[in-house]
Amino acid sequence: MSIRNGRRKSRQSALSYETGYAAGRSHGYRTGCCQTVLQSVSPPVYPVLPLRVLYIRQGFEAIDRGVEEALSALVSEPYTGNPGDLYRLASELRPDLVLVMNGLHVFPENHLEMVAQIRAQGIRTAVWFADDPYFTDWTPSVAVQYDYVFTHELSCVELYRQAGNPRTHYLPLAASTAIYRPMAVENRYHSDICFIGNGFPNRIGFFNEITPFLTRHRIVIIGALWERLAGYEKLAESIRLSWTPVDETVKFYNGAKLVINMHRGAVDPVYSKNARNIEGRSINPRTYEIAACGALQLTDIREDLALYYTPGQEIVPYASAAEFVNLADYYLHNEAERNRVAVRGLHRTLRDHSFRSRLFQLLNTVFPGESI
Template identity: 40%
Template sequence: MSIQRRRRKASPVHTVRGSVAFEAKMQGREAGYHGGYEDGYVRGRADVIASRPAEVFPFRQMHVLYVTSGKGYPYSPLDEAIAATLRTQVAEVTVIEPGQPIAEMAIQMKPDLVLGLDGMYLPNEQIDAVRENGIRTAIWLTDDPYYTDMTTQSVTHYDYVFTLESNCIPLYKELGCVNVHHLPFAAYTGHYHPLKTPSPVRREISFIGSAYWNRVNFLSPIMGNLMQHNTMVNGIWWDRLPEYGLYQHKIELNKWMGPEDTAAAYNSSKIVINLHRSHEDDSVNNNAIKIPAGSPNPRTFEISACATLQLSDSRDDLTKFYTPGVEIETYSSPQELLEKVEYYLTHEKERCEIALNALQRTYRDHTYNNRIHEMLSIIFP
């Protein structure tokens, strides 16, 4: 018996649906292709920039006794960056904790410089004893202007004061400090750099940091709009958000991220938001005279070192380090932040160019090699 197979004639409805599905599939494939191409192109250019030979700074035949902050994380990555960089620029580096007998060790080792980070746990009488023996001393302050109630009690005990906040310079000079210099932190490229391979977890928008009240109040009106995108927030206190329950699946609450995880998050994001803390928040600050904050935070340089577009709130000193619209983007209101987020998520080429410009500027001007060289040039001209 022969069996005849009859071909079913496709109906117009099936034909239209099939065409739409096929077209959508092709559009998705094309978008994926272009997205992958763009990502590979940017990573390739970023790798070229990051792989260029770094500037060679003078090597000094001297001994630096470096006293760490003693505070652990999140200060320990700063200690690591400074100590590692010092080792590339001076002949000998000794690293000790503030609880050790600093004066006794300095008198015994006779270093050319005793350098302390933060200094909150560093007894003033120890520094006085070091200076009495003719050894130069310097302090690099980490949190100006937020803890000036405490830093004003210690800065006069050092030969050189370096602060990341330019607005603190007049205050310290009024106290009698002769050598006060603005020296912000930087990007330690051992931690923060472009990754050659994409992260398996991709983000459109990232914010990493503590939920200080000024951040909560600023972001709350637009949080719903931001969360409509592939947005992730990391840090403590974000359950302060009025509608935290709606967004908690996109918030990694109370997670302290080390440099490696933070850099990976920056690399995997199209946009990273930087919103500085307020100098007027008495719930966390010790800044009774309300010295205003005008200088960029360390995160400014670390984000830029990962070849990622940074949207930062405007600060007076920011233009000394990056050119807005060329190497960074700024905002002054929640609405402006939201508008720029929407714009750069749909203008890929412009977003990538700014990110790459930021990377180039950071690797050229804003690494710890730059900062340590500047510090040593001031102390040992």
């Protein structure tokens, strides 16, 4: 090896070391700040209610686990089951409440008949819709079969009331902080910008606009349908066209300098069942989940966003692709401010957006003055 080549390799090694050291220091500092928040914020404390509650899972791992953990802390007798066991478990356990998550997709065809039979036994039933408004061709017929309806979507409250269920309530989702939490992760999870979700048409259009910006950064995009990007070949090495497990999602969020949240388009004749063209007005569960990881989140704007996070302080909203690029460039170059916003978002999530808080609100609605 020549002296010149040796010196070049030494400089390259030194540069790689400095780059890796800086990245490690940056992620370590963020993790340390998040740990301070975790130690300073206590979960909400509620009385244990003398209730027997049967929860029927939908198959949304993070949401199901969040609800199950909350019920374990809130009621004296919590039970869980799968959709196919709905009627059998309700008949055997005779709970005070059967709570069904979503009631779509994986539920048997006769699930509404089972609900009617359960109600005929004097057992109260409730459904919590987590997919609104994307399947509103189907959900009104489900809603009218339950005693109580809860939806995370503002635009669907009046829909279900007009369909025939006056006991419909707006109840936002939350984050399972046992799953979504700050952590140190390996370098392979590190990125400048991360997005996890399917390439629905509105997202494809947005990412087409920001592709020139993304090519200048270390990015991660995970989900189906992204091969339809106009600049797919330019980003292909950074795209994983597959589903990723929840625990992997958490690691990618933790490894990113910033995470994009972009809601899917509600009016989509191919991927939605929403013939009424009901617009989405409420934030998705991903909003809480990203924040619970202590990651900086750049999100498109939904009507109720400011009810749950302070824009510019705990979360960073953008209204266009051009604004996103400007904001992303700013926060990528301003580590201290990036960490301040991320840590504030984590604090707000731990304090206000637990499933324990949401389930206490739900139980207080179903059993007003009876057991609470």
